[in-house]
Amino acid sequence: MNLFRHDLHTLTGVYALDVLEPGAEKDRFISHVRRCQACKAELTGLQEVATSLAVAAAAEPPAAMRARVLAAVARTRQLPPEIRSRSLSRPRGFKLAVLAAVATAAAVAIAVLAIIQINTARQLSQSRRQSLAIAAVISAPDARILARPTAAGGVTTVVVSAARRELIVTTEGLPAPRRGQVYELWLIGPPRVRSAGLLPAATAGHIGPILATGIVPGDKLGLTIEPAGGTAQPTTTPIVVVPLPS
Amino acid sequence: MSLRNPDRSRPRLPGAEQGGDQELDDLLVRVGRGDQAAFELLYDRLAAPAYGVIRKVVRDPDQTEEVAQEVLLEVWRCAARFDPALGSAATWAMTIAHRRAIDRVRSTVAAAEREQKTADFRVPADDVAEAVEASLDRERVRRCLGGLTEAQRESITLAYYGGHSYPEVAALLGTALGTIKTRIRDGLIRMRDCLGVS
Numbered sequence: 001m002n003l004f005r006h007d008l009h010t011l012t013g014v015y016a017l018d019v020l021e022p023g024a025e026k027d028r029f030i031s032h033v034r035r036c037q038a039c040k041a042e043l044t045g046l047q048e049v050a051t052s053l054a055v056a057a058a059a060e061p062p063a064a065m066r067a068r069v070l071a072a073v074a075r076t077r078q079l080p081p082e083i084r085s086r087s088l089s090r091p092r093g094f095k096l097a098v099l100a101a102v103a104t105a106a107a108v109a110i111a112v113l114a115i116i117q118i119n120t121a122r123q124l125s126q127s128r129r130q131s132l133a134i135a136a137v138i139s140a141p142d143a144r145i146l147a148r149p150t151a152a153g154g155v156t157t158v159v160v161s162a163a164r165r166e167l168i169v170t171t172e173g174l175p176a177p178r179r180g181q182v183y184e185l186w187l188i189g190p191p192r193v194r195s196a197g198l199l200p201a202a203t204a205g206h207i208g209p210i211l212a213t214g215i216v217p218g219d220k221l222g223l224t225i226e227p228a229g230g231t232a233q234p235t236t237t238p239i240v241v242v243p244l245p246s
Numbered sequence: 247m248s249l250r251n252p253d254r255s256r257p258r259l260p261g262a263e264q265g266g267d268q269e270l271d272d273l274l275v276r277v278g279r280g281d282q283a284a285f286e287l288l289y290d291r292l293a294a295p296a297y298g299v300i301r302k303v304v305r306d307p308d309q310t311e312e313v314a315q316e317v318l319l320e321v322w323r324c325a326a327r328f329d330p331a332l333g334s335a336a337t338w339a340m341t342i343a344h345r346r347a348i349d350r351v352r353s354t355v356a357a358a359e360r361e362q363k364t365a366d367f368r369v370p371a372d373d374v375a376e377a378v379e380a381s382l383d384r385e386r387v388r389r390c391l392g393g394l395t396e397a398q399r400e401s402i403t404l405a406y407y408g409g410h411s412y413p414e415v416a417a418l419l420g421t422a423l424g425t426i427k428t429r430i431r432d433g434l435i436r437m438r439d440c441l442g443v444s
């Protein structure tokens with residue numbers, strides 16, 4: 001156990017340089033740091049060192065960039081402060097959120113299976129095909145559940161089967177989009193970014209399950225806020241990005 | 247010890263000689279409340295290091311400028327989410343810059359092309375020296391980088407400026423994963439002590 005802890009602790013350096021890839025190791029490290037005051041202090045110091053590396057690399061940007069950025073700033077709306085944060089200082093909320101997300105995913109699985117039971121006697125409808133597809137993802141031998149808090153609040157839970165090249169998405173506690181805006185899902189791949197559809201309105205704070213197909217290795221799932229009707233390519237920074245197993 | 251102490255507790259950005267980093271934190275907080283004049287001052291302090299670190303990682307000048315603009319706009323958009331209790335404004339902004347630079351190379355540059363460029367990252371000391379101007383801060387960072395072992399410096403520059411994940415650094419150097427982790431940590435700790443970061 002001590003050896004294990006020590007091993008996690010040595011990740012402060014690579015985490016500070018932001019070269020620790022998303023995955024189980026990073027998740028374990030983050031949850032370790034939340035409980036370890038010494039690690040947190042060390043990490044803060046090493047992150048400042050990383051900043052000094054940026055300072056050492058400083059180079060004068062093209063002069064025209066300043067005017068362009070200031071013009072963009074003048075017409076860009078700012079995000080409100082984060083109330084629920086994934087920051088290291090708020091461990092409990094995050095943990096609960098993840099637990100809730102996993103519980104939600106389990107509930108979704110049960111609900112989906114129930115839907116299938118109910119539907120067996122009926123004709124093969126579109127919705128049933130959808131349900132079957134969702135159930136197939138959930139019951140795939142390689143299915144993995146990934147939960148991530150979003151920058152807008154709430155949690156996105158993804159059940160993904162790399163073998164089936166399909167995933168399902170649910171969200172919990174995502175704030176309703178502003179008037180004239182909508183949440184759009186993206187498959188962010190090395191070849192290109194594809195829309196995976198718009199999120200429907202929430203029912204009691206819950207959205208989904210939504211099925212996305214045609215995942216290719218290296219894809220990440222992203223969620224952005226877009227103008228109503230959606231866009232062909234994302235126009236804002238994703239509020240959550242979930243790297244998918246390939 | 248306290249991060250609130252502007253003197254020597256943090257690496258300073260160029261032009262920070264008078265006000266220290268408390269001033270930068272305050273600026274970012276004002277920007278978070280929609281203060282565009284504060285953003286202009288913030289831009290003049292952050293644009294050069296952000297542009298510089300993005301250029302290190304991305305290399306291509308056009309893409310560098312594109313990413314730098316996105317990053318500075320993101321600083322504006324997300325300023326209200328900056329929490330001074332969790333670290334300095336400079337670190338907050340440089341983390342975004344470095345992250346976006348890595349996102350860019352991961353998503354748009356073909357793997358093969360990056361492999362070719364790897365060779366460029368293997369001259370870390372000179373690479374840094376070329377960018378360093380007569381700023382006390384940069385001088386200090388360079389001196390502290392110079393105080394690392396060759397192996398530590400190589401691992402840190404490959405990771406941070408090269409934008410490589412640490413398993414990639416291990417593969418490039420033919421070194422065990424565990425060794426790279428410790429080497430990067432040991433090197434950063436030595437730099438921290440050299441820079442006088444608390």
